[in-house]
Amino acid sequence: MGSNPTPSAMSVDADAEDLHDPMLLALAEARAALEHHDVPVGAVVLHEGRVIASRHNEREVTHDPSAHAEILAMRDAAAVLGQWRLDDCTLYVTLEPCAMCAGAAVNARLGRLVYGADDPKAGAVTSHFGLLDGAVLNHRVEVIRGIGADEAAELLRSFFRERRSGNPR
Ligand SMILES: [Zn+2]
Numbered sequence: 001m002g003s004n005p006t007p008s009a010m011s012v013d014a015d016a017e018d019l020h021d022p023m024l025l026a027l028a029e030a031r032a033a034l035e036h037h038d039v040p041v042g043a044v045v046l047h048e049g050r051v052i053a054s055r056h057n058e059r060e061v062t063h064d065p066s067a068h069a070e071i072l073a074m075r076d077a078a079a080v081l082g083q084w085r086l087d088d089c090t091l092y093v094t095l096e097p098c099a100m101c102a103g104a105a106v107n108a109r110l111g112r113l114v115y116g117a118d119d120p121k122a123g124a125v126t127s128h129f130g131l132l133d134g135a136v137l138n139h140r141v142e143v144i145r146g147i148g149a150d151e152a153a154e155l156l157r158s159f160f161r162e163r164r165s166g167n168p169r
Pocket residue numbers: 068070097098099100101102
């Protein structure tokens with residue numbers, strides 16, 4: 001993990017490893033949601049390369065319709081930073097955010113979103129609405145998608161497969 005001895009001139013685009021490590025954390029969070037029968041989605045917020053929030057979906061366990069992983073993680077991150085603006089932050093989430101979470105990301109002035117699997121049903125970033133492209137809502141969020149997508153999608157598929165096969169919930 002040592003520091004890079006030669007600071008690169010092109011520092012904007014993070015390399016692949018930089019994106020995958022936080023996504024592994026988000027995937028671990030997603031698996032933790034299974035312990036209370038919540039849909040396995042996990043989210044992590046990074047600020048200046050440091051993880052400042054790490055949460056998973058808690059809708060079932062808290063009976064809170066807004067308790068998506070992204071909302072909880074952004075709340076924690078804002079509390080850590082002592083400000084609602086998350087423009088220096090990157091939100092990692094295993095699944096494409098819904099309209100509520102994409103809206104919250106705009107309201108937080110989020111700097112960057114990295115997500116795993118597309119959500120063709122409810123995704124509001126790429127699949128529908130394009131809420132983060134700045135055209136409708138007046139803030140554009142840089143978006144990188146497809147990181148850890150296979151594992152994120154498989155977690156969801158097996159969750160719903162098990163639920164259909166008669167397990168409680
Ligand atoms: Zn959501």
